[in-house]
Amino acid sequence: xxxxxxxxxxxxxxxxxxxxxxxxxxxxxxxxxxxxxxxxxxxxxxxxxxxxxxxxxxxxxxxxxxxxxxxxxxxxxxxxxxxxxxxxxxxxxxxxxxxxxxxxxxxxxxxxxxxxxxxxxxxxxxxxxxxxxxxxxxxxxxxxxxxxxxxxxxxxxxxxxxxxxxxxxxxxxxxxxxxxxxxxxxxxxxxxxxxxxxxxxxxxxxxxxxxxxxxxxxxxxxxxxx
Amino acid sequence: xxxxxxxxxxxxxxxxxxxxxxxxxxxxxxxxxxxxxxxxxxxxxxxxxxxxxxxxxxxxxxxxxxxxxxxxxxxxxxxxxxxxxxxxxxxxxxxxxxxxxxxxxxxxxxxxxxxxxxxxxxxxxxxxxxxxxxxxxxxxxxxxxxxxxxxxxxxxxxxxxxxxxxxxxxxxxxxxxxxxxxxxxxxxxxxxxxxxxxxxxxxxxxxxxxxxxxxxxxxxxxxxxx
DNA sequence: ACCTGAACACCGTTCAAGT
DNA sequence: ACCTGAACACCGTTCAAGT
Numbered sequence: 001x002x003x004x005x006x007x008x009x010x011x012x013x014x015x016x017x018x019x020x021x022x023x024x025x026x027x028x029x030x031x032x033x034x035x036x037x038x039x040x041x042x043x044x045x046x047x048x049x050x051x052x053x054x055x056x057x058x059x060x061x062x063x064x065x066x067x068x069x070x071x072x073x074x075x076x077x078x079x080x081x082x083x084x085x086x087x088x089x090x091x092x093x094x095x096x097x098x099x100x101x102x103x104x105x106x107x108x109x110x111x112x113x114x115x116x117x118x119x120x121x122x123x124x125x126x127x128x129x130x131x132x133x134x135x136x137x138x139x140x141x142x143x144x145x146x147x148x149x150x151x152x153x154x155x156x157x158x159x160x161x162x163x164x165x166x167x168x169x170x171x172x173x174x175x176x177x178x179x180x181x182x183x184x185x186x187x188x189x190x191x192x193x194x195x196x197x198x199x200x201x202x203x204x205x206x207x208x209x210x211x212x213x214x215x216x217x218x219x220x221x222x223x224x225x226x
Numbered sequence: 227x228x229x230x231x232x233x234x235x236x237x238x239x240x241x242x243x244x245x246x247x248x249x250x251x252x253x254x255x256x257x258x259x260x261x262x263x264x265x266x267x268x269x270x271x272x273x274x275x276x277x278x279x280x281x282x283x284x285x286x287x288x289x290x291x292x293x294x295x296x297x298x299x300x301x302x303x304x305x306x307x308x309x310x311x312x313x314x315x316x317x318x319x320x321x322x323x324x325x326x327x328x329x330x331x332x333x334x335x336x337x338x339x340x341x342x343x344x345x346x347x348x349x350x351x352x353x354x355x356x357x358x359x360x361x362x363x364x365x366x367x368x369x370x371x372x373x374x375x376x377x378x379x380x381x382x383x384x385x386x387x388x389x390x391x392x393x394x395x396x397x398x399x400x401x402x403x404x405x406x407x408x409x410x411x412x413x414x415x416x417x418x419x420x421x422x423x424x425x426x427x428x429x430x431x432x433x434x435x436x437x438x439x440x441x442x443x444x445x446x447x448x449x450x451x452x
Numbered sequence: 453a454c455c456t457g458a459a460c461a462c463c464g465t466t467c468a469a470g471t
Numbered sequence: 472a473c474c475t476g477a478a479c480a481c482c483g484t485t486c487a488a489g490t
Contacts, residue, residue, distance in 0.1 A: 018474085041464060051475045053466075062464070106340075113339055113385050114332075118404040123413050130415035142435075144424035149436050153375075156382040159339050178344040187349050189356035198370035201450045209368075209450045210375050217443025224427045224435045244455085267483060277456045279485075288483070 018048065020058040024068045031069065036107035039069070066111040071119025073101050073108070079124040087135035088215065094128055095154050095211055102158035109158035126151070136215075139223050146218045153214060157207065175199070244274065246284040250294045257295065262333035265295070292337040297345025299327050299334070305350040313361035314441065320354055321380050321437055328384035335384035352377070362441075365449050372444045379440060383433065401425070 016022060026047045030039050041062065045052040059065050077097050081090055102109040129147050138146055176195040184191040190198070201209070242248060252273045257265050267288065271278040285291050303323050307316055328335040355373050364372055402421040410417045416424070427435070 040462095042462085045475095051477080052464080053475050053477090056465070057474070110336070110340060113382055114336060116401050118401060120412075123404075123408060123416060127413040127416050130419065134415065140419060140423055141426055143419060144426055145432050145435055146439075147424070148432075149379075149439060152382050152386070153379065156339055156378050160378070175342050175344060178349075182349060186346075187353040189360065190349060190353050193356065193366060193369060197366055198373070200367055200370050205450065206371050206374075209371055209447065213372075213375060213440065213443035213447045215443070216446045217439035217441070220442045220446060221435065221439045224431065266481095268481085271456095277458080278483080279456050279458090282484070283455070 018050065018054055018058065020068070023048065023055055023058055024065070024072055027065060027069055028072055031105060031108075036105050039065075041065075063111065063115060066108060067115060067117050067119065070102075070108055070112050070117050071121045073105070074098070074117075074119070074121035074125060077101060077121065077125065079121075079128045081128060081131065087132045091129070091132045091136075091215070092208070092211060094125065094132070095150060096207075098125060098151075099154045099158050099207070102155060103161050106159055106161040109155055109161070112155045113152070113159050133218070136219060138218060142218070142221070142224050145224050149218070150211075150214060153210065157210075244276065244280055244284065246294070249274065249281055249284055250291070250298055253291060253295055254298055257331060257334075262331050265291075267291075289337065289341060292334060293341060293343050293345065296328075296334055296338050296343050297347045299331070300324070300343075300345070300347035300351060303327060303347065303351065305347075305354045307354060307357065313358045317355070317358045317362075317441070318434070318437060320351065320358070321376060322433075324351060324377075325380045325384050325433070328381060329387050332385055332387040335381055335387070338381045339378070339385050359444070362445060364444060367449050367451055368444070368447070371450050375444070376437075376440060379436065383436075 023044060026044050027039050030043065030047060041052045041055055044065075045055055048054075059068075077094075079094070085093075102112065126147055129150060130143055133143050133146055134140075176199070179190060179195040179198055182190050200206075249270060252270050253265050256269065256273060267278045267281055270291075271281055274280075285294075303320075305320070311319075328338065352373055355376060356369055359369050359372055360366075402425070405416060405421040405424055408416050426432075
């Protein structure tokens with residue numbers, strides 16, 4: 001942080017050349033400092049000391065930017081496997097890590113639900129997933145759909161977290177209220193189980209259970225074409 | 227359609243009183259006729275011959291509107307069960323129906339990924355799901371998480387469809403290209419399986435397989451607290 | 453008390469014009 | 472050839488003022 005530059009120069013640094021990398025860098029800084037709500041074209045342009053039109057030389061559109069941002073985020077994941085750690089444990093850890101990263105920015109996770117991110121770090125995750133599933137005995141013809149299912153699940157879980165402290169969207173508390181107010185005539189099973197049952201377990205426990213459900217199902221199900 | 231009103235009166239019908247129902251009705255008409263992209267506050271206000279501020283008397287915000295719209299859409303689902311049809315078949319049909327409805331408006335499905343819709347028709351779906359799972363022998367303590375998992379899966383699948391013909395977002399074709407261009411050194415499993423394997427099976431077959439994976443996993447997994 | 457015009461505070465994207 | 476100012480075509484939401 002300490003430099004010999006005069007303050008006036010540090011406050012408005014010399015304009016660096018534009019590039020896809022530079023834009024995503026700037027987006028990343030804004031994301032970390034102010035959250036996803038502040039990451040938008042006009043803001044990034046201002047940050048980079050240019051007009052919004054300039055960004056479109058390097059980005060197709062906002063979805064393109066989001067995709068690049070997701071991949072940048074996934075770069076911090078550990079995608080190594082020593083082959084000693086049991087495949088099932090490693091898979092749990094990978095999915096947990098992936099979900100944890102996206103949960104930091106649930107609005108970003110939302111865009112990952114819709115598109116198949118195709119950045120190199122996303123492919124790293126898919127690659128390791130394929131290796132782990134193969135180690136678990138999952139057939140080649142099934143592995144693709146299994147990866148789809150696992151990633152979709154993890155991504156959707158992360159996206160769901162944007163409800164938290166997102167103002168205006170109904171909160172978890174409202175859900176309990178809804179369940180408690182349910183009509184026993186129309187929704188008997190719902191009323192019988194009640195809010196406690198419907199939302200039972202710690203979130204972590206619940207997540208672990210869900211992933212285990214997916215894994216058992218994948219291992220137990222016949223080949224997709226069978 | 228045939229009325230005795232003069233044309234000039236039919237073209238700009240008498241202003242009916244505003245209400246939550248009336249707003250959602252108007253939104254539904256626009257949704258069906260022009261798609262989700264045209265369903266926004268200012269447009270609905272214009273449609274109802276008033277200013278946008280008036281809508282906020284009956285709607286908290288856009289998320290609230292989307293939630294109401296989803297529930298309106300789910301109203302057309304068949305949520306009856308004769309008790310004769312095997313629970314597993316009925317469950318497949320319910321989830322397929324739910325997904326099919328949301329797939330007609332994937333942008334709407336996107337908002338359902340983030341919020342827990344709490345409308346009566348959504349609760350109908352959850353209710354039937356609970357009954358079917360109970361019939362399948364799923365323990366009470368597990369049923370809540372199982373419903374979560376099933377609905378999240380179906381919703382996310384529907385949301386994913388917004389990639390289709392959404393301009394600017396990378397298409398399925400690009401994904402195949404990405405896979406084909408993958409580096410065999412960094413992503414050997416990905417390259418070995420190739421685009422054919424990664425995207426094998428007809429979409430319907432794939433969806434059926436995924437749901438079956440979920441079901442088998444749910445039935446085979448121990449209680450969530452166990 | 454209920455409703456709303458008008459304003460506030462923004463957006464993404466394009467294209468003609470500049471260097 | 473590459474870049475961008477300025478404009479186009481919109482948004483959601485609020486609040487003070489009206490009836």
